[in-house]
Amino acid sequence: MKKNLTTALIFITCLDVQAITQNEFIKRLKDTHPFFTQLDLSVQIKKIDQQATTANQDWIVSVNTNFKSEDVNNISSITTYNNLNTTLVDFSATKKIVSLGANITLKHSWKDKNKATTASLNTNRNKFSIDYVHPLLKNASGINDRLNIDLSNIDIQISKLEATEQQEVFILTQLKKFIDLAYAQVRLMINNQRLNLAIQELTLVKQKFTMLVVDKVDVLLQEDAYQSAKQQQLQAQQDLNILRHEMAITLDISFSDVKAEFDLYQRYTTNDDNLKQYLLTNSRILKIADLSQDLLKRQLKSDRNNSKVQLDLKFGISSEGEDSRYIDSIFNQSPSWNIGLELSYPIGSTQAKSTIEKTQIKLARAKEQKQEKLLNIHAKAKALKQKIQYLVEILESNKMQIKIAKARTKEEKRRYNNTNSQTSFVISAQNNEQSVNLNHIQVAKKYQQSVLDFKATIDQLLP
Numbered sequence: 001m002k003k004n005l006t007t008a009l010i011f012i013t014c015l016d017v018q019a020i021t022q023n024e025f026i027k028r029l030k031d032t033h034p035f036f037t038q039l040d041l042s043v044q045i046k047k048i049d050q051q052a053t054t055a056n057q058d059w060i061v062s063v064n065t066n067f068k069s070e071d072v073n074n075i076s077s078i079t080t081y082n083n084l085n086t087t088l089v090d091f092s093a094t095k096k097i098v099s100l101g102a103n104i105t106l107k108h109s110w111k112d113k114n115k116a117t118t119a120s121l122n123t124n125r126n127k128f129s130i131d132y133v134h135p136l137l138k139n140a141s142g143i144n145d146r147l148n149i150d151l152s153n154i155d156i157q158i159s160k161l162e163a164t165e166q167q168e169v170f171i172l173t174q175l176k177k178f179i180d181l182a183y184a185q186v187r188l189m190i191n192n193q194r195l196n197l198a199i200q201e202l203t204l205v206k207q208k209f210t211m212l213v214v215d216k217v218d219v220l221l222q223e224d225a226y227q228s229a230k231q232q233q234l235q236a237q238q239d240l241n242i243l244r245h246e247m248a249i250t251l252d253i254s255f256s257d258v259k260a261e262f263d264l265y266q267r268y269t270t271n272d273d274n275l276k277q278y279l280l281t282n283s284r285i286l287k288i289a290d291l292s293q294d295l296l297k298r299q300l301k302s303d304r305n306n307s308k309v310q311l312d313l314k315f316g317i318s319s320e321g322e323d324s325r326y327i328d329s330i331f332n333q334s335p336s337w338n339i340g341l342e343l344s345y346p347i348g349s350t351q352a353k354s355t356i357e358k359t360q361i362k363l364a365r366a367k368e369q370k371q372e373k374l375l376n377i378h379a380k381a382k383a384l385k386q387k388i389q390y391l392v393e394i395l396e397s398n399k400m401q402i403k404i405a406k407a408r409t410k411e412e413k414r415r416y417n418n419t420n421s422q423t424s425f426v427i428s429a430q431n432n433e434q435s436v437n438l439n440h441i442q443v444a445k446k447y448q449q450s451v452l453d454f455k456a457t458i459d460q461l462l463p
Contacts (some may be wrong), residue, residue: 028253084114087111098149102133112125124323168461180243187240222423275378289369395447
């Protein structure tokens with residue numbers, strides 16, 4: 001018996017280390033657990049995808065070279081030369097001006113002709129040009145060119161909210177284990193107290209039996225009570241140690257450092273304001289639903305624009321020069337310019353109309369989905385708020401039960417000492433007091449975990 005008491009005291013002493021608060025627990029979790037690193041990497045991938053949507057703004061450079069050699073000695077219709085060598089080099093750079101939906105192309109062409117006749121002749125031709133295409137209706141202001149960029153900007157916002165939502169779900173699960181740890185610590189303390197009391201009572205009743213004050217049955221009853229208390233204490237100690245080992249691995253700390261500093265009986269004041277309006281303003285899930293609608297609204301703008309006539313304004317400026325010497329062909333240039341309109345339109349616009357109708361239906365469905373999510377979250381929050389209020393009432397009732405149980409134990413002990421009661425009544429009262437205390441902390445644990453669920457539902461869990 002002394003050995004068991006010593007073991008319990010040593011265990012309590014082992015717990016006498018720097019305890020971890022709830023905020024410290026969350027911080028440690030974020031710093032060490034790979035789950036959060038994964039989330040960060042997922043967001044980084046989304047950001048890279050976002051950057052990729054601007055690829056249509058890059059300059060596209062191309063070079064085309066060609067050499068052609070002609071031998072026309074046996075072609076009687078060609079009398080000006082016997083053979084002709086032609087070298088062609090084209091260089092162009094094209095860029096899309098996304099904000100306007102326009103395209104601009106810079107181009108330089110060089111053609112060298114070398115022909116052999118009675119007198120050899122070299123001809124160099126150089127041409128420089130700038131061509132600009134500006135949409136007037138379809139893709140006006142670059143609405144279609146900017147589609148992927150705009151969708152990506154919205155998608156990155158969704159990704160960040162979803163990442164925060166996943167963090168909250170993960171932290172909620174871990175915090176409930178943190179509450180379990182605090183509960184297991186108090187449960188062990190209560191069972192230790194019961195075991196210590198059983199040891200004292202057994203020692204006392206054995207002394208009384210030696211003095212022939214009590215019967216053998218009293219000793220047997222106390223021994224049975226001691227064994228029962230010992231088993232409960234061992235079970236509580238085992239449950240706590242399992243939790244501590246799990247927490248030590250999760251937080252990457254030593255087993256001896258795992259102790260929760262948390263008041264199971266602290267009260268939480270729920271928000272009495274309009275819960276539905278609060279959710280509409282602050283709920284991440286509803287914000288994600290709104291952004292999902294924004295995606296479809298943006299898509300719909302492009303779908304409607306794509307149904308318009310393709311009407312482009314085209315403007316070009318060029319200069320061209322030719323000379324036997326390359327350098328002279330560059331500096332002796334003849335300018336020219338052109339302007340025009342290009343019109344195209346598919347009769348019927350079957351594809352465009354179908355796309356618009358499909359996106360409109362998707363948008364209508366997204367709106368209904370948001371309403372469904374609002375109903376579900378609101379109902380869950382209301383139910384949890386009501387549950388918390390009922391648990392508060394149960395906790396108050398538990399306090400009264402504890403007072404009654406203590407008073408009963410005291411009275412049964414007094415009656416037994418006055419030989420007006422049996423040992424079984426005292427043991428029953430002591431067991432009842434222990435049971436009431438355990439029930440009280442069980443309700444307190446449910447209360448704290450329900451508070452966590454409520455905070456997570458209304459997005460107040462994360463600091």
